[in-house]
Amino acid sequence: MQEKIITSLMNQLDLDRDAITMESRFVEDFSMDSLDMVEMLINLEKETGIKVPVEEVGDIHTVGELIKHLEGKQQ
Amino acid sequence: MLAPVSITGIGKCVPEKVVTNDDLAQIVETSDEWISKRTGIRSRHVAVEETATGLAICAAKDALAMSGELPENVGVIVACTITGDDLSPSLASRVQRALEIPVCAAMDVSAGCTGFVYALVTAASLMDTLNKDVAIVVASEIMTKYCDWTDRATCVLFGDGAGAVVLKRSEVAHLLHPILSATPDVDDVIVVKKENRDTPFTGPAESPRESIRMKGADVFTYAAAVMETTLTELRECCGDQPYNKVVPHQANEKIIDFAVRTMKLSRDNFFVDIANYANTSSASIPIALCDALESGWLNAGDRVAIVGFGSGLTSGGAVIDWTIQNKKENK
Numbered sequence: 001m002q003e004k005i006i007t008s009l010m011n012q013l014d015l016d017r018d019a020i021t022m023e024s025r026f027v028e029d030f031s032m033d034s035l036d037m038v039e040m041l042i043n044l045e046k047e048t049g050i051k052v053p054v055e056e057v058g059d060i061h062t063v064g065e066l067i068k069h070l071e072g073k074q075q
Numbered sequence: 076m077l078a079p080v081s082i083t084g085i086g087k088c089v090p091e092k093v094v095t096n097d098d099l100a101q102i103v104e105t106s107d108e109w110i111s112k113r114t115g116i117r118s119r120h121v122a123v124e125e126t127a128t129g130l131a132i133c134a135a136k137d138a139l140a141m142s143g144e145l146p147e148n149v150g151v152i153v154a155c156t157i158t159g160d161d162l163s164p165s166l167a168s169r170v171q172r173a174l175e176i177p178v179c180a181a182m183d184v185s186a187g188c189t190g191f192v193y194a195l196v197t198a199a200s201l202m203d204t205l206n207k208d209v210a211i212v213v214a215s216e217i218m219t220k221y222c223d224w225t226d227r228a229t230c231v232l233f234g235d236g237a238g239a240v241v242l243k244r245s246e247v248a249h250l251l252h253p254i255l256s257a258t259p260d261v262d263d264v265i266v267v268k269k270e271n272r273d274t275p276f277t278g279p280a281e282s283p284r285e286s287i288r289m290k291g292a293d294v295f296t297y298a299a300a301v302m303e304t305t306l307t308e309l310r311e312c313c314g315d316q317p318y319n320k321v322v323p324h325q326a327n328e329k330i331i332d333f334a335v336r337t338m339k340l341s342r343d344n345f346f347v348d349i350a351n352y353a354n355t356s357s358a359s360i361p362i363a364l365c366d367a368l369e370s371g372w373l374n375a376g377d378r379v380a381i382v383g384f385g386s387g388l389t390s391g392g393a394v395i396d397w398t399i400q401n402k403k404e405n406k
Contacts, residue, residue, distance in 0.1 A: 011336065033113050035329045038295045042333075054292045 001074065002067050008043045009063070012036075022064030038065065050074060078202035079248035080210075084144070084241035086137025087365040088130045089120040089234075089352070090368040096231070103227040110231045111350075115328025119234030119353035122217045128160045130237035131215035134171040134361070139174060139211065141399075142241035146174050146328040150207025152181045155190030155357045157267065157386075158217045159183070170213055180205060186257075187265065188324050188385025189237070190214055190357030192393060195381075196253040198242055206381040212241035214357040220269050223286035233287070233325070234353035238361025249396040252312035252319045254305055257389045264293040265386035274289065295330060301390035302334040305382045309392050310338075318394055322367060325349040334382075346372055356385065371403035 006020050015032055026032040032040070034054075041052050050073050060066050095118045096107035111117055122130075131154060139146070154166035161169070167181035180201055186193040191214040198210040215237035222230040242250070260266075266288045271280035302323065310317055321344055323331055328349055335342050346367040355362060360381050367373035375398050382392040 030265070031112075034292060035113065035295050038292045039299065039329070039333055042296060042299055 001071055004047045005044060005063065005067055005070065007041065008047050012040060012043055020063060022062065022067070024063045025061050025062070026063075044070065048074070077196065077199040077250060077253060079204060079245050079246065080199050080242040080393060081245040081249035082240045083243040083399070084138040084140070084142030085239070085361065085365050085368060085399065086134045086141065087238045087362045088137070089236040089362070090122040090125040090130070092121050092123050094121045095352055097148050099231055102224060103230060105227045105231055113329070115230060115347065115349045116231065116353045118352040119219075120236055121219045122235045125157055125217070126160050126233070127156055127215045127217045127237070128166060128169045130217075131156070131166055131170050131213045131239070132236070134215065134237040134239040135174060135211050135213045137172050138213075138239040140243045142209075142243065144209050144243070146176045146240060147210045149174070149176045149211055150179050150205060151178070151198050151201045151210035152179055152196040153210065153212050154183045155186065155194040155200070156183065156216055156269035157185055157187060157190065157215045157356060158221060159215075161367065166215060168212070170211065180207070186357070186360065186385065186389045186391070187387050188326060188354070188356045189383040189389040189391045190385070190386070191360045192381060192383045192391035193255055193389070194357075195240070195242075195250065195393065196255055196391070199250050199253075199265050202242065202244060205338070209238060210242040212242065213237065214361055216356040216358045218287070218356055220352065222286050226286070228291065229287055229289055230273040232354050234355050236352055236355040236358045236362050238358050238365055240361060240364070249398055251394040251396065252309055253391070253393045254308060255389075255391045256301070257387045260386065260388045262290065262293060263288070264290045264297065264388060267386070280295055295327070298326060298330045298384045299333045299337075299386055301384045302330065303337045305390055305392040306334060306338050306380060309380045309382070309394055312393060317378040318378045320344055320346065320373065320377050320379040322346045322360060322363045322379055322381050324385070325352065326354045326384070368399060370399050373397055373401060374402045402405050
């Protein structure tokens with residue numbers, strides 16, 4: 001799960017692997033806006049099969065929090 | 076069935092007034108950086124004296140002039156608009172009168188921002204059904220009259236303009252693989268309500284002025300999905316002669332960038348002019364085709380996919396084997 005999310009972010013944001021940590025913040029570190037977040041969720045659904053409505057990520061700010069959220073939905 | 080046609084003329088017309096993002100920052104709380112980063116838009120043309128009818132006539136005249144066709148040869152006019160000046164007669168009928176086309180089939184279609192694709196396919200179908208040799212397809216929108224100019228999330232997104240093409244019956248089909256689709260907009264993702272009017276039998280009309288209402292995240296999700304499915308279907312239809320260029324509806328640069336990544340194509344394969352026009356709804360594709368030709372990006376021999384999406388929720392696409400030589404190539 002973790003690698004899928006990181007690979008997806010690398011492709012979408014054209015980032016190196018080293019630039020993405022569990023503490024990376026979507027808005028502050030990657031300058032992502034609301035549409036970038038929607039695109040990220042579309043890509044993640046394709047990769048993992050897990051659908052996450054955009055309303056669910058309002059309180060998710062970091063890569064680590066997103067992974068935890070997706071792992072929770074997977075179970 | 077579609078008649079075998081080629082596009083033999085193209086034209087566009089936009090209002091004279093250009094409003095930049097900095098200009099908008101004087102009206103609502105926004106900035107050039109905020110708008111351009113999120114949408115790719117830098118400026119838009121805004122109608123002051125111009126009308127949807129006037130812009131449509133201007134674009135159609137230019138397209139007809141380029142085609143070299145006489146008005147009496149035109150057998151079909153299909154116009155598309157969601158912001159027409161009159162409920163009746165149709166925009167197509169207004170264009171017919173202005174271009175002094177004596178007798179033809181004339182009608183409007185409404186399919187939101189997908190309108191041009193629907194109109195193009197409808198015109199080619201009518202040419203087959205009615206056995207006509209020449210058609211005008213014109214899209215014209217004054218979107219800025221329907222913006223809520225206090226809502227910074229939507230008023231920055233739209234602009235005004237018109238584009239038109241002339242279709243001519245040809246021996247070989249150059250308009251190929253039409254796709255028209257719609258799925259119910261159960262969540263009212265994009266809505267522009269018509270002004271309510273009261274009668275002696277109703278109460279007083281509520282909300283006398285309605286504006287474009289849009290749920291951005293839902294629109295993006297829908298647009299991203301249909302861009303991918305439509306372009307994939309068109310690619311499959313093309314077989315071993317794939318399209319080499321894409322002219323998408325210009326709603327938001329992020330949607331186009333998503334399609335670039337998803338389709339694993341180069342950004343150079345996509346024509347993007349949203350920076351200069353913003354979203355002109357159904358007029359965006361013909362305006363982009365016109366700019367693509369004028370800039371030298373598009374040329375005879377190109378196989379171009381057009382793809383649109385909009386309220387409804389509608390979507391559509393087609394492949395055009397482009398036959399008009401650009402002027403830059405001729406020099």
